Amino acid sequence: MIQTTARRALLTLLLIRWRDRSRAPGLAGGLLGGAVAAGLGLGSITVLVTVLWISSPYPDDGPGGSLHVAATLWVLAHGVELVRGDTLSGAPAPVGVTPLLLLVLPLWLVYRAARDAMDGGAEGDGGASAGAGPGRAADPGPPPVSPRAAWRGVVLGYLAVGTPAVLYAAGGEPRPSWPWTVLCLPLAVMGAAGVGVLTAHGRPCGPVGRVRAALPSWTRELILGRDARPGAAARAAGAGVAVLLGGGGLLLAGSLIWHGGAARGSFQRLAEGWPGQFAVLLLCLTLVPNAAVWAAAYALGPGFVLGAGHLVNPFASDPVRLLPPFPLLAAVPDAGPGTTLHWAAGAVPVAAGVTVGWFTARAATTPDTDPGTTAGAERKTTAGADRMTTTAGSGDPDTAPWPLGRTAAAAGLAALLCAALVALLAAWSGGALGDGALARFGPVWWQAGGAALVWTGVVAVPVAVGVRAWRCHGRSRPERTPAAAPGDVGDRRPPAPPPAPAGTGGRRFRMPLPSLGGRFTRGTDKAAQEAPATAEADEAAVPVGLYDQDDDALSAYGLPPADSPAEPPRTR
Structure with missing residues (x-):
């Protein structure tokens, strides 16, 4: 076989050496x-x-x-x-x-x-691994x-x-x-x-x-303790914020369709010709996320302000006189008290709370396995004279569901993170457009964050506990097998195959394979090769071929018996 070595370009080597130094x-x-x-x-x-x-x-x-x-x-x-x-x-x-x-x-x-x-x-x-060859030190990188x-x-x-x-x-x-x-x-x-x-x-x-x-001890234990799941709480909070923003986008789209005539008129008044209309369209697209946050704050209850003293929420909308002609502002609800249609926007935070609770419950009941194992795989442990088979959902701390207190605490933490994200988005989505009456536009960040905390906390905690109980219902318990013999405790080697019948005249060649945890035999006797084996021995002993290290084709071949009997002469 011809040895080939991948070499780097001179400029690459110089850059790496300069970076290393x-x-x-x-x-x-x-x-x-x-x-x-x-x-x-x-x-x-x-x-x-x-x-x-x-x-x-x-x-x-x-x-x-x-x-x-x-x-x-x-x-x-x-x-x-x-x-x-x-x-x-x-x-x-x-x-x-x-x-x-x-x-x-x-x-x-x-x-x-x-x-x-x-x-x-x-x-x-x-590159270090590619440039290393036999007789040449590998580049440490x-x-x-x-x-x-x-x-x-x-x-x-x-x-x-x-x-x-x-x-x-x-x-x-x-x-x-x-x-x-x-x-x-x-x-x-x-x-x-x-x-x-x-x-x-x-x-x-x-x-x-x-x-x-x-941090305080209880907060540190909740977020960074041994049984803490900050990643699960963060994912649940992100899912809740996504549902809130998606619901706000749906409310915005529905209101724009409802006020389609006013939106179209303001769009035509702002610009004439396709270049100006295209610029207005781009401006509206860049502000669509802001409008979705405003609609989410409207669904949460606090709503948003359109200038000083003009509050818009599902319960009432104050009349606003001097609004600039902008397509997205045409989606603002009409002035007057709220109706059943406006109150239906409360389904958005309820859906967000259910989402947070469901994600938390799924994390609480999903087996948390090691990197080398698969979720739901059986792991057998031997302790004393009893042998226990542990399955997902059993008493193993890595696969057992979270306790009720831990599940409720994780749901509360997810609700807190969701409220913090909503408050941050509300603070960024609004601002001032001038002085006086135009000094405040958009949702108030602390009101939006507090409402999000109440909605998600009240809904997510019971949903997480209930979904956890439903998913844990019917899970299998640890199964115990009969105690093994005293001499077999801790002995995992497969049993030896039965001896060859008398009169066969064939010797047996044993080849230990420690990497597979068993030994294989080769012989010329057909009856010995067809001897029955136990199910455990068949699972542990898998015959494999031998390969030459320098053979390019990697073809397998077998070893002949140690002492092959001479073939008897044929008689006619």
């Missing part, structure tokens, strides 16, 4: 990843704004104005409040409604950059990436590109508010990068460990 592994890759993430987000928005500017028949400004609008939108996508100075009164007016669809883009890019920075050593490891170095590199690289963009956006109208810029932009980047590092690395020590140690 760096004093902070992961910092250089994090800096590059953060800068690329900021550039991709800024470039995507710039391309979209430039296309709209080119297609506009009557542009108000030149290319510099379109670039300024792109930079301003990129800053707004991080939750930064803008300030508009060209008002009728001359006083600056804030613009704080952040399109959630724009918010997803930079956060996702930062998250991916941080996760890829933690995986920087994978390429070197894969780059050192492990430090979570702090990767996180620090991504944040610094992103801010290094974002700072010039913020300075450029501050030179026009509208401009970013400096207090909001200093607060929101770094916090958003650090949070997204931290989630990416945690996803790739697990739970590193350091600040996370210190915060974990500062």
Whole structure:
């Protein structure tokens, strides 16, 4: 066989050696990843704004104005409040409604950059195994990436590109508010990068460990204890938020269909011609997630505000006079007391609570097996003179369902996480559109979060307990087999095959195979080969062929008997 060795290119080897000798592994890759993430987000928005500017028949400004609008939108996508100075009164007016669809883009890019920075050593490891050969030491690859170095590199690289963009956006109208810029932009980047590092690395020590140690004992036991299931609670909370947002989207679509004439009229009043209508359509699409959050807050009960003193909820809707002609605002319910149709929106939080409870109960009754086992597989243990077969749902702590208290606590934790997510989305989806009567638009975050906690907590806990009891009903109990003989306790070797009958004249060749836990015999006697074997011996002893290590075809062959009897002469 011809030995071949895969070799790396010279440039790849130089890059790997330079990375290996760096004093902070992961910092250089994090800096590059953060800068690329900021550039991709800024470039995507710039391309979209430039296309709209080119297609506009009557542009108000030149290319510099379109670039300024792109930079301003990129800053707004991080939750930064803008300030508009060209008002009728001359006083600056804030613009704080952040399109959630724009918010997803930079956060996702930062998250991916941080996760890829933690995986920087994978390429070197894969190449090391390919370049190693006989007589040649394997390349150990780059050192492990430090979570702090990767996180620090991504944040610094992103801010290094974002700072010039913020300075450029501050030179026009509208401009970013400096207090909001200093607060929101770094916090958003650090949070997204931290989630990416945690996803790739697990739970590193350091600040996370210190915060974990500062928690009360009951909270730490509930979230991070031996029997805790924070991942299950997080998945249940995410499912509940998804149901809330989906139900809010359905309410929004139904209201738009109900008020279709008003929505169509406002759409035609805002722009003339297909370029302007296309721009309005894009603006509506970027604000659809915001409207879905508003509709979810409406279904939860607190509703949302359309300016100071104008509250809209299922029980009553205050009349609003000066609403701008915008298609999504046409879906606002008519002024007046609520009806049965408005109260039917309460089915959305009920469905969210049922979803949280069902996900929690499914996690509580699903066997939690080890990496090398399969869920629901039988595991046999021998203790003393009794042999017990443990199945899913038995007393094994890895496969037994959670206790009722643990299930209820997990459902409560999922409801708390769901409420926190709803409050965060409500805070991001609303904001100010001016001063005075326009100072408050959208849901109040603490009211929406509190209502979500009440709805999901009241519904999810009994649903989780009930579904757990229903799924556990009829599960099998541990089955005990009769006690084994004293000499057979702990002896798992298959019984030896019966001896060959007298008069056969054939010797037997025994070949031990320790990797399979048994021995196999080969002989020339046909009766010995056809001797009956027990079911346990048949399961443990599986005959396999022998293979030559240097044989390319890997063809199997058998060994001849040790002393083959001579063939008797034939007589005629």
